Amino acid sequence: MSRARFIPLIVFALIVVAVAWRLAVPRDDRVASRLEGQQLPSFALPPALLGKSGLRSGDLAQGTPRLLNIFASWCVPCAAEAPALMELMRRGVAIDAIAIRDRPEDVAVFLAQHGDPFTRIGSDAGSRVQIALGSSGVPETFVIDGRGVIRAQHIGPIMPQDVAGILMALEDAK
Amino acid sequence: MKRALFALLLIAAPLHADSDLPPSRWANEQLPNARQEAAATVLMQEIRCLVCQGQSIADSDAELAGDMRALVRERIARGERPEAVRAWLIERYGAWVSYRPPLEPLSWPLWVAPVGLLALGGWLLRGRFRKRA
Numbered sequence: 001m002s003r004a005r006f007i008p009l010i011v012f013a014l015i016v017v018a019v020a021w022r023l024a025v026p027r028d029d030r031v032a033s034r035l036e037g038q039q040l041p042s043f044a045l046p047p048a049l050l051g052k053s054g055l056r057s058g059d060l061a062q063g064t065p066r067l068l069n070i071f072a073s074w075c076v077p078c079a080a081e082a083p084a085l086m087e088l089m090r091r092g093v094a095i096d097a098i099a100i101r102d103r104p105e106d107v108a109v110f111l112a113q114h115g116d117p118f119t120r121i122g123s124d125a126g127s128r129v130q131i132a133l134g135s136s137g138v139p140e141t142f143v144i145d146g147r148g149v150i151r152a153q154h155i156g157p158i159m160p161q162d163v164a165g166i167l168m169a170l171e172d173a174k
Numbered sequence: 175m176k177r178a179l180f181a182l183l184l185i186a187a188p189l190h191a192d193s194d195l196p197p198s199r200w201a202n203e204q205l206p207n208a209r210q211e212a213a214a215t216v217l218m219q220e221i222r223c224l225v226c227q228g229q230s231i232a233d234s235d236a237e238l239a240g241d242m243r244a245l246v247r248e249r250i251a252r253g254e255r256p257e258a259v260r261a262w263l264i265e266r267y268g269a270w271v272s273y274r275p276p277l278e279p280l281s282w283p284l285w286v287a288p289v290g291l292l293a294l295g296g297w298l299l300r301g302r303f304r305k306r307a
Contacts, residue, residue, distance in 0.1 A: 004298070007298065033266060033267070034265060034266055034267065034268050035265075072193060074193045083176065103194065103195070125195060127237070127238055127242075130238075131238075131242060131245060131266070134267055136224035136267070137224070
């Protein structure tokens with residue numbers, strides 16, 4: 001009897017520990033794509049703005065690694081990562097993009113304001129290609145190797161401190 | 175400039191970032207074929223929204239959830255079986271995206287827990303029964 005008396009107290013203490021642990025170490029609610037290591041799903045997107053070509057999955061399998069950036073003009077963190085993408089472009093990284101639920105005029109304004117590091121931009125008005133890629137938000141960036149295989153995924157904005165890691169992932173994809 | 179952008183990011187985070195485009199055609203419109211719509215509804219209630227992660231895509235107002243509903247309806251209208259659509263989504267987002275957990279070693283505790291808790295309750299009450307007798 002005497003020992004059993006402490007069981008509720010122990011259970012309570014365990015609950016306190018569990019709650020305290022989750023408060024100290026918040027859950028990571030990012031959803032990673034399961035397609036890492038697999039071939040890109042095939043797609044063909046129309047241009048997201050005049051004077052720039054659209055994007056097909058075949059464009060991403062041309063022998064050298066490329067970045068595939070998922071962005072939108074209405075997405076604030078996408079504006080925050082723009083300087084890092086420009087820096088990557090300056091270092092010779094080829095970047096293609098998919099604009100999610102966007103209009104050509106809005107994309108044009110966004111690129112005029114934040115710089116345009118993209119070779120091609122496909123327009124994904126219904127998020128279909130985004131879902132096919134296993135992407136769950138904007139911005140996200142995929143590292144694609146020369147054969148069109150997804151080698152890495154960066155979820156959220158690329159900040160200046162992430163540039164080195166992205167360059168390393170591109171190097172690994174060679 | 176960078177600091178200003180970051181400050182902007184802090185203010186913007188709690189807002190629901192939405193595009194200016196209208197919802198996809200089949201996001202909020204039922205399929206004309208009632209049997210297909212019923213099958214789509216059952217599936218949509220069992221697929222997790224990637225934005226509001228506690229809700230199903232049937233319940234969520236997020237734009238991505240709307241686009242996922244449109245995707246589910248279009249595929250079912252094309253004659254795909256609901257389980258094939260679910261499998262297609264699981265291939266991309268993991269079993270997490272489905273509200274029907276598969277029976278696999280990782281989910282065993284989930285299935286065993288109710289029985290385990292009942293047994294624990296019985297064991298805790300064991301002393302009381304004995305004292306009365």
